[in-house]
Amino acid sequence: MSARPYRETLLFVVLVIAVVASGIQVAWISHEVRRLHAELEDAQRAQDEHLAEYSRLLLERSARSSFQNVERLAQEQLSMRFPEQVEHLER
C-alpha cells in the first residue's frame, strides 16, 4: 500500500478521538443515569414517608379536633354546658 495523503491520516485520527470521546461520554452518562435514578428512588421514598406522616398527622388532628372530642373535653374538664336557651343580656 502506498503512503496515505496527509488529509486522510488527519481524518482518521480525528475519528479515533471522536470514538474514544463518545465512549467515555456513554460511560459517564450511564453513571449519571444510575446516580439520578438512585436520587429519584430516595426522593420517592422520602415522599412516601412524608405522605405517611402527613396522613397520620391529618388523622390525628381530625381526631383531636373532632366535635365529639371538643364537646367531651369542654364538659368533663372545663365543666362547660350548652346554653339551653338564648339569653338576651340587654336590648
Next chain:
Amino acid sequence: MKAWRHYLVVIVFLGACAGVAARVVVLNVTDREFLQEQGDLRAVRPQVLPAYRGVIYDRHGEPLAVSTPVAAVWTDPSFVRLSDDAIAQVARVLERDPQALAREIAANAGRQFLYLARRVPWDVAERVQALGLDGVYIQREYRRYYPAGEMAAHVVGMTNIDDLGLEGLELSYDELLRGRPGLKTVLKNRRGETIKNLDYVRAPRFGGDVTLSIDLRLQFMAFRELKAAVAGHRARSGSLVMLDARTGEILALVNEPSYNPNDLGPASREGMRNRAITDTYEPGSTIKPFTVLAAIESGRWQPSTPIDTAPGYFRVGNKLVQDPVNRGTITLRQALQKSSQVAIAKVALDLEQNAVFDVLLRAGIGDFVGTGLPGETAGHLSSHGLDHPVVRATLAYGYGLAVSPLQLAQGYLTLASGGHRRPVSVLKQDSVPSGTPVFDADDVRTVVRMMESVVEKEGTAPAARVPGYRIAGKTGTSRKVGPGGYDDERHVALFAGLAPASDPRFVIVVVINEPGGTAKGGGEVAAPVFGRVAARALRLLGVPPDGEPVAT
C-alpha cells in the same frame, strides 16, 4: 468453473454448521446450570408505582377520607416453595395462624401470586423483609381511613380493598381521586430485590382532592339526633337532609342505619343504602305549603280567607276526605297550621286544574336532583289524571306522589331562597350559583309567614321551635302502602322546615320511617329532631336571633 471451489464452499458451510451444533450442545449440557442460575438472578420486570389517592375534605378542611401507605405481603407458590420454618417465621410476624397459612399456600400451589397478608402497617412489613426469606415479597398499597366513620359514610362512601371507589363520592369521583399509577422497568433478582433501574416509563400522577359542601360539625349533630330519634321511636330507619338556603349546598346528609366504612361488618348491607337519596316516600302534608302557594299565586286567596270545613269531612268522587275533628270555619292560615285535609282539598278544587301540579314542578319536586351521588332517584310526580277532582285533592295534601328526602329539601329550598331555584350540590361552591326565579318573592314570603304558625302552640309542631328564633315548617304523616292498600299501622313521619324565618339560612328535612312506638305523627316524631338540630346549627353558624326574646 473449477470444481474445487464448489467443494470448498460446501466444506466451509458444513464446518460452520458443525461448529454451531457443537456450541449448542456445550451450552445446553455443560454450561446449563451456570446459565440458568445467572438467568434467574436477574429478570426484567415492570413495576407499578402506585398513585396516592386524593383526600376528601369537608367544607372547613376536616379530612373525611385519607389514604395511608401500607404494605401487602405476597409470595409466588409456583416458583418458590416456602419451608415450614419460613412459613412459621412469616406467620409470627404477621400474627397469623401458621397452620392456616401453610394450608392456604398448599391449596394455591399452582398459582404465581398469593397474598399472605394485606393492609399491613409499614413497620410490620419491614420486619417481614428483615427475615430475609426467599420468595416472600413486599408490595406497597394504600389503605383508606375514614375519620368520620359511620357519621358521613353515606356521603363519602368507601373504597374496596384495591383502593377503587365502591360507594358514595368515592365512586362518583373515582376517576379524579384515583390519579394514575406510574410505571418503570427494573432488573430484579429472584428475591425480588431491584438490582438495576432500566427505564422510568412514567411518573405516578397523584389523585386530586375533593372538598365537599358538608359541614362535619352539623353532620355529626344531625347524625346523633337522628340516631337517638330512630332508636327512641323504634323506627325502621330515618334520614335527615340539611341544605344551605343561600347556596343550595348540602350541609348535612345522614341516614340511620348507617355503616362503618373503616370496618365493614358482615351485617352492614342494610346500612349501606343512602336512603335520603335512593328511597322515596309519600310526602303527605309537607306538600301543603305548595298548595297554599298555588292558592296565593291565583290571587283569589289570602291568608285570612275563610274556609268552611264543617262537618269535618266531605266526599270527592268516591273518596272521603276527613279531618280528625270538625274544625268549623277556619282561615287559610289555620288550614296550614292545623294541617286540615278538608280545607286544603277544598282549596285545591277551587284552583285551576294544573295549579298545584305546576307549583310542585317549579319547586323541583319530582325532578332529578343531580348531586352526582350514586343511586339517586327521580321520585314520582305525574300529571296523569289531573282532570279527576280526586287526584287533584289528594295531590294537594301530598298523596299520589313520591319523593326522596333530598327532593323534598330541594323543594323547600325554593321557599327558603325567596322563590329562587338553585342546583343542589354536594361539592363546596366557590361562588353562589345563580338561581332561576320560579316564584314571586312576596308570595313566598306570605307562605313562609303562614308556615311559622305551624310551630306555635296551636300548630301541629310546637316541638320544632327554637327559643329566640323564628322557625317555619310543616309536618307530614303519611301511611305506607302495604299489600292491601294503605296500611294503618305503618307510617312515615316527616318534618320539613327552614330557619330563621326572617332570613332563612338553612332548610332541614327529617324523615322517620315506620316509628314503632305510640307516637306516629310528624309533629311528635320528626319535629323534635328538627328543633334540636336547628337549635345547635343556628348557634354553630352564628345566626343572630330574630324572634321574641326569651325570658330566662
